[in-house]
Amino acid sequence: MPTVNQYVLGAGDDWWGIMNRRARRDGQARCAVRLVWSEDGGRVTAERAWRIENGAWNGEESLIVATSAETFKDEEAQEFLDRRLPRDYLYFFLFDGEQIQELAEANRDVQQRQMERLLGIGAIDALRAALNNAIGRWQHNDLEPQARADLERMEGEARGLEADRTALDVSRANLGHEIENDTDALRRIVRRIEGLSAFVHRHDEVQLRETRARIQAQRAEAMDLLSTRLPRDIVLLVNPSLVTRAMERLNKVLGSDANARARVLESLLDILPARLFDQPDFPTPDIRDSQRAYYRYKLVSVLEQEADAAGETMDPAFGPDPQAASAAREQLAPYTEANALRSVRAEELRRLQGFASELRQLEADLLNVGSLSDEERTRYERFVAERDELQRNLDRKKAQDRDLASQSAGLKGKLDEARKRIEQTRTKLGNNRVIEEKIAIARRLGNLFADLKSSRKQAQRKQLEAAINQHFRILMTSHHLIDRVEVNEDFGLHYLDAEGDHVGMGTLSAGMKQLMATALLWALSEVSGKQFPLVVDTPLARIDLAHQEAILRYYYPNAAAQVIVLPTDAELDARKLRLIAPHVYRAYRLTNPDGEHTIPAPVEVSDLIREG
Incomplete structure (x- = not known):
């Protein structure tokens, strides 16, 4: 933009x-x-x-x-x-027919908010937002100056986090459209490749395809296995010198005289007092319990002093306790002589490369067993290169989407924590009784509005769902990939086939998306009860003949009290004009002979029909 x-x-x-x-x-x-x-x-x-x-x-x-x-x-x-005409409504009443399917593909959150506003539900959110702003203002004004400054800082941080997360979500939405477009393009390229491969001998082709499927499965399995193994020990495998130095330091610590002496003293401290004073044989005559307790105490004190003295003589820069040092040495020991393990990992990587080479060879074999001409072979190789490039771009974008999703989740966590701190600060410092009573009343009103919104959403959701399905069945006459449309609690649209399974947006053609968006617009106008002019440029773009007639017969005569369409002469020929002629109030022909002056001239529909 x-x-x-x-x-x-x-x-x-x-x-x-x-x-x-x-x-x-x-x-x-x-x-x-x-x-x-x-x-x-x-x-x-x-x-x-x-x-x-x-x-x-x-x-x-x-x-x-x-x-x-x-x-x-x-x-x-x-x-x-x-x-x-609120600007939020323009999205549904002023659009280009070439881009109408974007209504069905639009960012779900934005689309749902606009639908709520159009159905009169957004006003309730505005009331709740006003109440929340009032609560925040009352709490804010009741705080001490320093506390108010701290709260303003926290609120600023929260606004920054929210803006960053919104920007990330917009980037994810744009990236999602790119991924879907790339997926469609990849699907088309694959179909072209398969079309060229149809010349091959069927027996050899089937065998090669089975081999290719097996190699692809092995490659996927090897990639999954390597992805789970490699990240855990890759640092230790690729840094043998670092592991060797660590082992030398650990051996030095564990093998030092001070360490050995400390271990002996700790062992004696664990077993000697009990075995000396509590286990037979006892002297005759036996000593008294008070004497036994005294000598036990003295022996323990002597051993502890000696153990502490031994510990003080160890290396202060690197002095883990013996148990931790021993455990660390056991974990690092396999990596000092890890040539075999490195060879295994390298072999796994080479195996992946081998799979890729085999797949490329199988693609070539599939081509060579047939009778493709040189021209067809060149086209095939070009399509394969395009497919590989598309697949690489798609993998990169999917990885980028996962990274953005992770960043968004992290920002959400920080934002939730920031909001929690803000609320805690407000609650802690908002101790004015009058303010508290006002806040309590406002919160009760907020709950009341929330219940009202839920009730209205439930009622209008059912009406909207029924209207969308009714109008879509009127417009969609050629096939029934979509059996029905569900509208969820948040006005999100889900498309279901006859078995009740979800139909993905990427599987719908451009024409079907345009019909779905048209049914949505029709349903929104009907359920909302709002009568705004509808203005559409290129109203029949990307729609096949049968569905063009359905839209002309049923949608445009009923879409709004006033409908303005800007078709090209190729869109509305004489036959189509006859379908809408009874509903046309006024027609104009726009001419621009020099490219700089558009002249609107009134014209009779009957004249347009007669001219063809």
Whole structure:
């Protein structure tokens, strides 16, 4: 997307800017967009204008809305427009038919929020957000200055984390579309390769394909096995000199006189007092218990002093206790002479490379056993190269998606922790009774609004689901890959086949996605009860003939109180025009003979039909 400045002034050859080219050449400085419509109270005119002088824009724009009774400017004018048609609704009522399937593929979170607003549920969220803001403000104003400063810092950190996570999620959504596009492209390339391979002798082809499938399975198994083994000990395998030095230090510690003496003293301390005083044979006459306790205490003290003295003579820079040092030496010992293990790992890597070579050879064999011409063989090799490149890119993007998902999860954890600290600070310091009572009332209201939202969502979800399925069955007449559509609690759409299994978005054709998006728009308009004009450019793009007729017969005559379509002459021929002629209020032909002046001329639909 261009920046605002680029949108106004232009962005190279991609976009020439808002101002008409001829007007700019003539030295004019002001350009504007004007919209006029009728309401019960009379005609309304809205105009947004910019001033561009000497190829520069000062960053200002004016907005004026004039009704029969009064005139609004800038912010008041924008508020007037938002009351008539909130910007969140534009997504569903003003679109390009070439891109309508993006409605079905859109970022789920964004789509669901917009659907909630369109169905009147988003207003409840706005009330809850206002209550939460009020609670935060009351708690904030009740804090001591230093505590307030700490809270502001924590809130700033939370906002930063939230912005970072939102940016990551947007990147993931974009990457998800790229992965789906690459998957579709890879599927097409594979079909082309298989089409060229259809010339081979069937017996040899089947045998080679079985061998290829077996090698692919072995390669996948070897990769899985290596991925589980390699990360655990790779550092020790590739750093034999480091392992050797560590073993030398451990042997030195464990073999030193001080260490040996310390081990002997610790062993004596464990067994000598008990065996000397508590086990037979006892002297005759036996000593008293008090004497036995005294000598036991004295012996233990002497041994402990000697053990401490022995420990003080050990290397202070590297002095683990004997048990830990011994355990470390046992773990490192296999890696001092790990040439065999290194050979095993290297052999596993070579084995993977061998699988790849075998697969390439099998691909060539599949080609050579047939009777492909030189031209077909060249095409085959080009398709294989494209397939391999696509697969590498797809693997890289999937790895990137996993990394982004991990980063997003990490940011979510940090954000949850930051919010928890903020809430704890507010709760701890918000001790004003009046504030607490206001907060308690606001929270009860918030719970009430949450219950209201849940109730309304449940009711409208069922209505929306029924309407989507009804309209989709009307529009989709050629086949039944999708048997029904489910709308979940959060207005997410799930497509199911006749067996109740999920149908993936990537398996749907562009035309089917466009029909699904059309059914969604139709259902939203019907369930919401809102009557806004519907404006569609290229209304029949990417849809086959049978479904074009269904859309013309059933959707556009019922889509809204006012429907404006901008078709090309190739989209609406005489036969299609007859289908919608009874519903057409007014028609125009747009002509642009010199590429710079578009002229709208009124025309009768009957004349268009007669002209073909």
